[in-house]
Amino acid sequence: MNTMTVHDLEVVYDVLADALDKASAAKAELFLVKLALLSAQALGSAQTFNELAQSALQDL
Amino acid sequence: MHQPHGEPRRSIYFNYQVFPAYTGAVGAPHIARKPVVVVGAGPIGLTTALDLARHGIPCVVLESEQQVSEGSRAIVFTRRSMEILQQVGVADRVSGMGLPWNCGNSFYRNQLVFRMESPQAPDDRYAPMTNLQQPYLEQFLAEAAEANPLVEVRWGNRVTALAQNSDFARLEIDTPAGSYELDTDWVVAADGARSAIRTLLDLKLEGTSYEGRFVIADIKIDLDLPTERLAYFDPTWNPGNTVLMHREPGNIWRIDYQLPEDETPEQALQAESLCERINAQLEMLGFKDVPWEMDWSSVYSARALTLSDYIHERVIFAGDAAHLLPIFGVRGANTGFQDCHDLVWKLAFTLKGLAGPKLLPSYTDERVSAAREIIDEAGKSTRFMAPPTAGYRLVRDAVLSLSLTQEFVRPLYHWRTSRPHDYAESVLNCPTDDNDRFAVGPRNGALLLNIKLGENDYLFDRLGACFHLLYFTSAAFIPDALLAQVQAIRSSGVPFQIIAVTQNAQTRVVGADQLIEDTSGHIASKYGITQGGAYLVRPDQHICARWHQLSAGQLHTAIDIVLGKH
Ligand SMILES: Cc1cc2nc3c(=O)[nH]c(=O)nc-3n(C[C@H](O)[C@H](O)[C@H](O)COP(=O)(O)OP(=O)(O)OC[C@H]3O[C@@H](n4cnc5c(N)ncnc54)[C@H](O)[C@@H]3O)c2cc1C
Secondary structure (H helix, E strand, O other), X not given: OOOOOHHHHHHHHHHHHHHHHHHOHHHHHHHHHHHHHXXXXXXXXXXXXXXXXXXXXXXX | OOOOOOOXXXXXXXXXXXXXXXXXXXXXXXXEEEEEEEEOOOHHHXXXXXXXXXXXXXXXXXXXXXXXXXXXXXXXXXXXXXXXXXXXXXXXXXXXXXXXXXXXXXXXXXXXXXXXXXXXXXXXXXOOEEEOOHHHHHHHHHHHXXXXXXXXXXXXXXXXXXXXXXXXXXXXXXXXXXXXXXXXXXXXXXXXXXXXXXXHOOOOOEEEEEEEEEEEEEEEOOOOOOOOEEEEEOXXXXXXXXXXXXXXOOOEEEEEEEOOOOOOHHHHOXXXXXXXXXXXXXXXXXXXXXXXXXXXXXXXXXXXXXXXXXXXXXXXXXXXHOEEOOOOOOOHHHHHHHHHHHHHHHHHHHHOOOXXXXXXXXXXXXXXXHHHHXXXXXXXXXXHHOOOOHHHHHHHXXXXXXXXOOHHHHHHHOOOOOOOOOOOOOOOOOOOOOHHHOOOOOOOOOEOOOOEEEOXXXXXXXXXXXXXXXXXXXXXXXXXXXXXXXXXXXXXXXXXXEEEEEOOOOOOOEOOOEEEEOOOOHHHHHHOOOOOOEEEEOOOOEEEEXXXXXXXXXXXXXXXXXXXXX
């Protein structure tokens, strides 16, 4: 799998935080689910997506 | 004493006929015995009775009510249902009055986000869907039953008890003049969603009851909209919920809308609530001041349940008595027609002593697996139309939002309509034929493909209550050995017809019962076959064997297998 540089990760960090604020608290969940679906489409693999979902479920 | 509703039901578009109650057997000195008693004169019970009559089997239909069903109920009939109704002789009346259609649309925020057109293939007689109110369909079936000397419908007869014996069942029946008993070799329980027979046998349905509840309202209104399926997701007047609209004959429109979570059916059916919501929907569509009149309303819940076995000693379940399916995808009645068409020939052959031990049980195998497959598919539609949990709701809402701009999520709007089941795993399929060596054509277990033969002339029109061998040939006669085998099958009592599909412009094929001309090769190419090849078709039009080169011995084997003897 491709890994992001630390710089890229920092960009993603800010983009995500800014977008969440822009979406507003009331729409944050909806925004995140839309983003997850778009990311899944870009990822092109239901299996990888499932693995990512399992990782994200850890330590909630 | 049973007191069925004696006044004609109220309807804007349908004149209810109250049939006289049957009381003739009350006080009779002996208990009569019948080969088959069908409980319930709904669409499935009546179709079963008419289908049995085609096979020469007489039956009694016991119906608690004295008139057909209240309200439009099932309004969308699939092509396959029409083909089955054609076999029992009422399809012309249904298509004469029904509205054919083939397109469905899904809207979100006033934007058309998904449109599906089911193909109207030139080889099909019927449209993918036909809309007609259930009382009309039942009336057509009831009239056909009344006219059929082999069918006796006993209106106003309610089954109240059932006792199973080794080779018959005894029913206790209540009528407006008292009760009587009736013995029968077989009971077909087609007594609907609240099946009394299911309760009497203490049988439980397996599966899920979803929370989503829908109001169904029929209104009379003149709307300039096509006959297409219209689905509105998350409309402003009913946030988060789904609204469906269908045109019915006679300027009647069906509006289905989901109830808000915290509302009871009683609250939802109050006149002011109905009126306000229907007006809101009409206003959203730009029909604010168009006058309308209410015909009927009810509340329907999305359930996906089935019995795990449809045969319990002498009792056989079909239709809603056997399974409860969500209305999305029009699966209620449409699944039931396929049940009874699968059952009837097997039951008829069993009664005539032609069946091996596996024939009747294959009804349960084929139809329970069909129901489970439908439940699985319907579950997907239901989870999209009426999300059952917060998680499903969130993902569904995300899809709605994305669908305004993102093509890739739009197929999730697909509503997976009822379709003919493919019995690929059936024990009745021949395991030693050439099925796996065909590159095209319907496989074993699948439904035969209809073919347009001429103006108002289709292959399915030619099919009767028997096995058919579609034999592709360019010779002027059926080979002697094959014909001798067919004669042997017939003399055992099995009805069997050879349909010769001629490829050489022959005007006669000696030994064939029917001739279909195929010099263009259209049929042969659709079936992936050349001369000397054949398809063996069950009396319910499903395929059970196919060969590139058919020999008499192979036909013998296939017939033994399809009769459940192996
Ligand atoms: C309110 C409502 C709305 C619906 N809307 C749709 C829809 O939009 N689309 C769709 O596809 N389907 C719909 N359905 C489902 C559809 O109507 C059924 O799938 C269909 O009627 C099933 O046919 P059936 O013959 O199996 O049962 P039913 O039509 O229910 O027939 C059963 C018959 O058995 C009789 N009976 C019951 N108990 C006894 C007894 N003890 N003795 C004798 N007779 C008895 C009943 O009176 C009835 O006539 C709806 C159903 C309801 C109730």
